[in-house]
Structure formats: structure tokens, C-alpha cells
Amino acid sequence: MARHVIAPVDELPPGTRKFLEIDGRPIAVFNIKGEYFGLMNRCPHQGAALCEGPLIGLAQSSDPGEIEYTKLGEIIRCPWHGWEFDIRTGQSYCDPRRFRVKAYPAHVEPGTSVVKGPYVAETVTVKVESDYVVVDL
């Protein structure tokens, strides 16, 4: 597993997402209310660039007429056929047994830690004074 520096935290404010390619894999990193999540940007259904879809909530119903809308902004809806996936886990809501998007842990690390050791990302200008969003992959 290698760590990849995605962006300084102030470049990825809440509600935004960033697309990038890491080791040939299309990845998207989201900042949802200050928490960071990484997803493979390829829909397991037919391969759309999944993370270009809108972020919605989860509509569930215990009975006809009873609708609960939760996880607001935490569900990504595929731009093609609208399959829904949980950003936190990559879990599909239409066929959870068979489909899941690969999720990658993303977190914030202080600049002083990401510039140390063999994991320095050459393509990113690392400013040691700020914190960075980092993905493990």
C-alpha cells in the first residue's frame, strides 16, 4: 500500500471533490462535511465515471407513504443509470450483494509527515506548513 498526497486541505473544502488518476486508476476524493472519502471513479455497472454524478440522500420507505430521507449528501448517483452508492463504504443500494465500488481510505495528515520517508509525491508541490489529504492505495 502506498500513500498518495491528493491536495492541501484548503484546496478541497467541504462539498467539493477532486478527480485524479493514481497508478492508472481513476480515483475521486470527496470532502463531505469535513470528512474525506476516496472512491474508484468507475461504476461497477457499466463503467461510467461514477463520481461525476450528483450527491443525494437515501430515500427509504418502511411502508407506502412513509418516506425517510437520510444520509443527505452521502450517496453518489451514477451519471448514467442512476445506481446509488454510499460514499462512505462504496456499497451499492440496488444490489448490495454483488456490487460495490472500491473505496480507498482518505485522511488528513500534517505536512510534516507527508514529506518524510519514501512516499513524497513528486507531482505535488508539497508545502510543509499545511495539512494534506492523503489516500492509501
Add this chain to the structure above:
Amino acid sequence: MNIQFRESQEAASPLISKTAIADCDIHPARATRTELYPYLAKRWQHHLDVYGVHAYQGMMEGPPYPKAQPNASRRDAWPPEGGPQGSSLSFMQKQLLDPNNVQLGVLNPLNTGQGIRNHELSAALCSAINDWQIDKWTSKDKRLKASIVVGNEDGLSAAAEIRERAGDKNFVQVLLLSRNVEPLGQRRYWPIYQAAEEAGLPVGVHAFGFGGNPITPSGWPSYYIEEMVGHSQCQQSALASLVLEGVFERFPKLKMVMIEAGFGWAPSLAWRLDKVWQRLRSEVPHVKRPPSEYIREQVWWTTQPMEDPERREDLFDVINWIGWDRLLFATDYPHWDYDEPSRVLPAGVTEANREAFYLGNAKKLYGIN
């Protein structure tokens, strides 16, 4: 909410690596409301400005049901230069035709002027759409071929439009929609079939339409999802009508293409028709052979929305009944229920059948070399 976050990824692999395909259901759109005006007489431009259109069915300002996504389209299909999805040739080339190695793309414009009560206006709009298809699309990209759109409720003017376009290589089929004022086998539509047969052009019947009838045989449903499945019910009635009114018997060289309504239901409809025909054939003596025979000989099917059963063997059973030579691959670009060519057909298909499915059948039917 209709945000495109970045330019869509272009195909990573070079063209050569993808097998050539035909896409038999592409929906070109107008970039602006008045884009057709150059093709319309002043009299009709004025009419549209003053009166608009009067459809058989209400709710023409939008579709009868709200769609899952804006313009019922893929969210990554907004052209970078603006305008609705499907309105830019260069973006269609970049997003659909080039990366998928589409060798033949059949255009089926929707919202064209079909299903309008003023038949003169309907004919004028359809003719304008046909000119526009040549100018904006087929003359600019030789891979694209157009469908002749006709004022379907007026068989005579529709037939005149077909005769006028006959022999023009920009066009490869006549386009009807599935929801009309009457079931499609009725006599008012016969001049269309006659002209198409004479011109050697297949007649495509695309799901949707604005005939004024409810989307399902049991009335107007509550949800868009019911409209989605209603298409196949509607297409079944249209097909039964074509067989039972004797259209296939009367026009034996006529070829019909069922577009965007599935095909999994074909065998069961044919079995049922055959069974009741054996008992009730004296009611329809003009139907001389078992209905399934006409269907198998004169009907083709586009694949999108591709049937997707749990067991691929079930899919193969259905296709074996229909015939591997009868399916025409389609994406339905740019619509949201688009089928991705590399992902729709499960493994286990012979090379010859794959080739027919993706390209060969379409080239043969539409007469493309």
C-alpha cells in the same frame, strides 16, 4: 443540480482496439428552439411563434412523466459549448462515435412534429427535421444515417414525405413512434407502409409518442418507472395490431424495427398470438399464417434497453428464439438509460453471432456496405 464537474474522460484506448459497431438508436437534439426555422416556410415560423403546437396529448411542454435525469440524459453528455445533450456533433463524435468505433449510427430524432393535431404543421415540421438531419448531421459525418420522420397521423402526407426522400442515401429508415392515435396496424397508417415498402426502407417504431392515449393499457400510472415498463406493453399492442390487421400479409416485403422497448417479451407474445389465432382465425381470415411467422420474418429489434436476466442462459434462450440475425445493437445515446457497448453482452457468444449483433445485422438491414 446539473453540474458537469469536469470534461468527461476520453477513451483511454486507441480506436483500433475496439471492434467496429453499429449504433441503431442515437437521439440528435436541437441546440435552440428556433434551430428548425431555416427549414420552415415563413408561414410556419409565424404559426409557431403565435400559436405553438397543438398536440393530441397535453403536457407537451415537457414529457408526460418527469424523467430520472435532466432531458432524460446522461449527466456527462452536456456539450461543452452549451445546448442540450445530443445537440453537438463534435461532442457526439468525441463521446460516442470515436471511442466506441461506431461505423454506422442511425439517428432517431424525438419531439419532431409527430402527433400534432394540425396535420399541415406536422408535415412541415417533419420535413424540416429531415432537412436538418442532413444539414447538421449526416452530411457532416458519413457514419451517421438519418430516419425519415413523417407526420404519422396523416398517412397520405407521410407517404409523400417518404417518396420524396426515397433513394436519398442520407436516410435508412422511416420513423414512427409506438403511441399513436390508433394501434399501428390501422388503415390510416397503411400508406406509410406502402411507401416504405416501395422505397425498400424499414419502418422503425420507437417507444414513446403523443397519441393522447395513456401510457399503460390500464390508464395513467403514478410513476415514471411505470412509463419505462409501459413501453414494452405499448409495443406489444402495436405489434399485435400490425399482425392482426394484416399489415405484414399485405406488405410482405415490409421490414419493421422495434426500437427501445425490449425484446424479451417477443417469444411469449408470439406464442400467445399463435395459440389464439388457431382458435379465432375465422375472425381474421386475412391473417393467413401463424402470427409468429410474420414476426420472425419481418421484425428486427434494437437491443437497448438490453435485457438483463439473472441467468445469461435465459437471455440466450430468448435470442435464440428471435434469431441472432434479428438484433441490432443500440446505445440510446445520449439518454440516461444508455447501454455501454463493451458491457451489455455476456460472455459465451460465438464470434459470428457477436459480429452480427454489434454490426452485421444492422449493415445488412440498412443496406450499408
